[in-house]
Each structure stands twice: as structure tokens, then as C-alpha cells.
Amino acid sequence: MSRTRSRSDSIREDEELRLPRAPGLFRRFWARHPLFADILLALICLFLSLAPAAPYPDTSVPEGTYIALNIATVAMVAIGCSTLIWRRRAPLGPFLAAVILGTVGLFTGMSGGIVLLLVACYGVAVYRSARLAWICYGIGAAWFLGFTTVLMLTGATVLQVGLDTALGYVALGLIGTLVGVNVGERKRYLLAIIDRSRQLLIERDQQAQIAAASERARIAREMHDIVSHSLTVIVALSEGAAATPDREQARKAAASAADTARGALTEMRSMLGVLRDDESPLPLAPMQPVPARDTVETAQRAGYPATLTVVGQAEVSPAVAHAIGRIVQEGVTNAMRHAPTAKTIAVRLEYTTATVTIEIVNDGVTGEVGSDGFGVRGLSERAAHVHGTVRSAPAGGGRWVLRAVLPTSGTAPAARRETMEDDG
Known part of the structure; x- marks a missing residue:
């Protein structure tokens, strides 16, 4: 079972990044319910496409053929508009459906794919890339203009009908592409900014962990040196004081052990005082260096x-x-x-x-x-x-x-x- 990011994880990330809420009640609703928004858009596109999709009545065509043509037209428009449900995952599907409907319309006189082409060009620009959107629009515009020219030259379609249909598809396709490129580039720019902010947040936490680990290692080294050296000297002095029969030498050894312990306590208090200081960060500079002469003299006093x-x-x-x-x-x-x-x-x-x-x-x-x-x-x-x-x-x-x-x-x-x- 693959792991997926839950909505609560995204909310926590957004809260950590302090992202503002999306403006507008309806916009937030559409963002939370993308499938419902796509279904509603497909229905609206179907409603706007059915009226211009119906062929003009022709008395020379039998009534049965006219009814069958109407049913086929409505079915084609419905199938084409239904592709909008997958426009986020496969935006090229609505675009191909719009081109097919527009091509059929050049023969039947219907223009049911014109609204679909507007939405499809917008979807390609927003959910894929501006480059792909311009490529698709260029191919579609060249197809409609070239194919309409061939039909008009061969007399397969009326000049006015052909020009109106081709220019309508080209104009609305251009509008959809321009709006989609603008919205898509803004969307990708914002996503890139948010993604970069998340990366900076992760890097900040990693740097904090590295700094904390480095500081723990530094403190461990200092504590080891203080405790290890001082206890070694104290043990040596204590054993010497216990072994010697000379009371004066034993007294000097005990006094030296006490001095060594006091020095270790002073160093430890200095370090712990730095750690307990909440008003200022830990210093990057090291503690006061221990002179090598003092270390040697301490060892000499220990014998x-x-x-x-x-x-x-x-x-x-x-x-x-x-x-x-x-x-x-x-x-x-x-x-x-x-x-x-x-x-x-x-x-x-x-x-x-x-x-x-x-x-x-x-x-x-x-x-x-x-x-x-x-x-x-x-x-x-x-x-x-x-x-x-x-x-x-x-x-x-x-x-x-x-x-x-x-x-x-x-x-x-x-x-x-x-x-x-x-x-x-």
C-alpha cells in the first residue's frame, strides 16, 4: 500500500509556512472539491454547446434522418464535454475532442465544439505548460484554417459558414490559451515559491539539528576533559595521601586534591551557566584555554x-x-x-x-x-x-x-x- 500525503500533513506544512488562506469563499470550495468543479464545468459546457450544435432544419432531409442527426450530434457533444472531467490529469483529451467536433461542424454546419475548445486550451495551459498550450493552439488553428480553405475551394462548404466556423474556433482558442497561460504561469510560480519555502524550512531544521549536534559534541569534549583530568589527579593525590605516613605530605596532597576539585567545579559551573542562559545564544568562541604549564604542574603535584x-x-x-x-x-x-x-x-x-x-x-x-x-x-x-x-x-x-x-x-x-x- 503506497503512502500518500494526508490533508492534515499539508495543513501542518501550510501552518508552519504561515501561508495565508486562499481568497474567496467559492475559490476555496472549488479547491477542496476538484471533481465536483470539473463535473459542474462539463455540464455548463454541455448546456452552452447543445444550442449551437443542433443542425438547421432542412426540408430536403427526411424527418427520420434529421432526428438521427440530432441524436448523433447531441451524443458527440455530450461525449466531448464529458472529457472535461479528466482535464486535470489528461488535458489533451478535451482538446482533441474539441478539434474533432469542430471538424465535423465544418460538414454539418454545427459549432458545438467552440465552447469546449475555449475550456480545453485553457486546461492545457494551466495543467501542462504554456509551451504545450501554444503548440496545441498553433496546430489547431492551422488545421481549421487550412481545412476550411480546402473545403471552400472545393465547394464542400459555403464561404460565409466556413469563415465563421474557422475564425470562431481560432479566436476562442486564442482567448482560452492566453487566459490559461497567464493563470498557469502564475500558479506554477506560486507553487515554486511555496516549494522553495518548504525546502528552506527543511534546511533550517537540518541546520539547527547539525548545530545542536555540534554543540553537544563540543560540550561532551569539554566535560570529558574537565572530569577525566580532574578525577585522575584527585584519585592520584588521594591514593598518595592515604599511602604516605608523613602527615605533612598527606595534608599537602589533600589540599592539592581539593584545589583540583574546586578548579573543576569552577569550569563546570562556567559551562553550565552558559547552557542555562536563555537570554543569549551559546557562544561560538571556545572557553578560556587551559595553560599547558598548569596541567604539568598539577601532574607534578600528584607525584x-x-x-x-x-x-x-x-x-x-x-x-x-x-x-x-x-x-x-x-x-x-x-x-x-x-x-x-x-x-x-x-x-x-x-x-x-x-x-x-x-x-x-x-x-x-x-x-x-x-x-x-x-x-x-x-x-x-x-x-x-x-x-x-x-x-x-x-x-x-x-x-x-x-x-x-x-x-x-x-x-x-x-x-x-x-x-x-x-x-x-
Whole structure:
């Protein structure tokens, strides 16, 4: 069973688009009942066609033949007008019926198809296209004028009757075509505007969904980095405080754990405060970047052999500064979590005029370390966001290397952009 769009679906779309109601009570009624409108139009056309369709009385024709001719004429006109019921789906049917009735009228003197031709030309223009309407009208006009000329030259019809019949069909066909082209083009133009509005509405909803998904991913990365790093440090400090017999060292470890927890709470409050602010949209700029030095010092306070080396100096965009801080934070946190026996956790930042290279090496990996967690995914997303690259893999001898290369401006390098344009 094929799915069809219900009337309620169309109403909901129209309400979403805020479309105005169609003007006029009768116009809205015809739009809601197209079959009834077509049947009524066929009856009106039949009524207007029957009077001129009847042949003139001819005393030389037997009465029986005259009656049979009348019946045949009425039947032909009725069949021709009945084709108007299908004028929306098959508008060429009424046009062919009108041409046939007009051709017969050239021999019998009737003009029952003249009204039908007017409506048929209008229907072709409205329900098909203006081009097809003009083609049909041109063929019909050429047929009537050419065939009438042949009949008049051969004496098969009277000059006046032939001219009146042919010119009547040509004139009314032209009127129907002109009106139909005007109405049809306006109708198609409005439908195109409405269809484009629906497409824009769909695109707006899709863009909103994409933006919401991107924002959820950004918040998930931030929450992961804040919670993961802070809890790892707090766990390490708490275990150290519980294991040491020195009360002073235990007190310092507990104080450092509390400071780390307060810092995490401050960052979380800042993020949640942004989410709860209903008066302004979520900012596109990243949160305040976490300095790499603070991350290393926090790891040192937790008892890990972390070091920081900075080579060079360059101005970087806020997005790149934020990415640097989070990548260092995630790399150090992973080393603290997965390499607790590491003798060194070396963090190296190398700045050039074009790029920033981040390298975090630890030598405490003793087993296979998975690379499918949220942290690794977040690192890849952060690097890709500023058009950088990141790689995290073992380097042999129990060493694990996290290496990221980011452009200082946060945009793709010029050579890469030119290559992409050439490929496109």
C-alpha cells in the first residue's frame, strides 16, 4: 500500500509556512472539491454547446434522418464535454475532442465544439505548460484554417459558414490559451515559491539539528576533559595521601586534591551557566584555554614525573590556544591513567610562524592500550576543528607518543587550500 500525503500533513506544512488562506469563499470550495468543479464545468459546457450544435432544419432531409442527426450530434457533444472531467490529469483529451467536433461542424454546419475548445486550451495551459498550450493552439488553428480553405475551394462548404466556423474556433482558442497561460504561469510560480519555502524550512531544521549536534559534541569534549583530568589527579593525590605516613605530605596532597576539585567545579559551573542562559545564544568562541604549564604542574603535584619544554614563541588564535591546552591535558591525563609506572612524562611544545607541534611522550606503557575511547575521539575532533592533525601510537620500548600539529591561525594552510581548489 503506497503512502500518500494526508490533508492534515499539508495543513501542518501550510501552518508552519504561515501561508495565508486562499481568497474567496467559492475559490476555496472549488479547491477542496476538484471533481465536483470539473463535473459542474462539463455540464455548463454541455448546456452552452447543445444550442449551437443542433443542425438547421432542412426540408430536403427526411424527418427520420434529421432526428438521427440530432441524436448523433447531441451524443458527440455530450461525449466531448464529458472529457472535461479528466482535464486535470489528461488535458489533451478535451482538446482533441474539441478539434474533432469542430471538424465535423465544418460538414454539418454545427459549432458545438467552440465552447469546449475555449475550456480545453485553457486546461492545457494551466495543467501542462504554456509551451504545450501554444503548440496545441498553433496546430489547431492551422488545421481549421487550412481545412476550411480546402473545403471552400472545393465547394464542400459555403464561404460565409466556413469563415465563421474557422475564425470562431481560432479566436476562442486564442482567448482560452492566453487566459490559461497567464493563470498557469502564475500558479506554477506560486507553487515554486511555496516549494522553495518548504525546502528552506527543511534546511533550517537540518541546520539547527547539525548545530545542536555540534554543540553537544563540543560540550561532551569539554566535560570529558574537565572530569577525566580532574578525577585522575584527585584519585592520584588521594591514593598518595592515604599511602604516605608523613602527615605533612598527606595534608599537602589533600589540599592539592581539593584545589583540583574546586578548579573543576569552577569550569563546570562556567559551562553550565552558559547552557542555562536563555537570554543569549551559546557562544561560538571556545572557553578560556587551559595553560599547558598548569596541567604539568598539577601532574607534578600528584607525584608524576611530568616536564614541559617550550621551543619558540608565536601568536596563535584563541581556538588553537584552547586546542593546545586540551590536547596537553588529555595527553598527560592518559599517561597518568595508563602509565602509572612511567619515569618520565615529557611534554614538548614547538612554535613556528606557521604551525604548533605538540608532543607528549611517556615510557610507562606495559600492555596494550586501547585507542577507541572518548578522549582519543575528542583529540581528533579538536585537531580537525582547527585544521590540524593528531596521532597517538606506541613507539617501542614501552614508550607512547602523542603528536599533534596545528596551524597557528586555526585555518588550513594556503598550499592545502590551493590543492583542494585544484582538485575541485
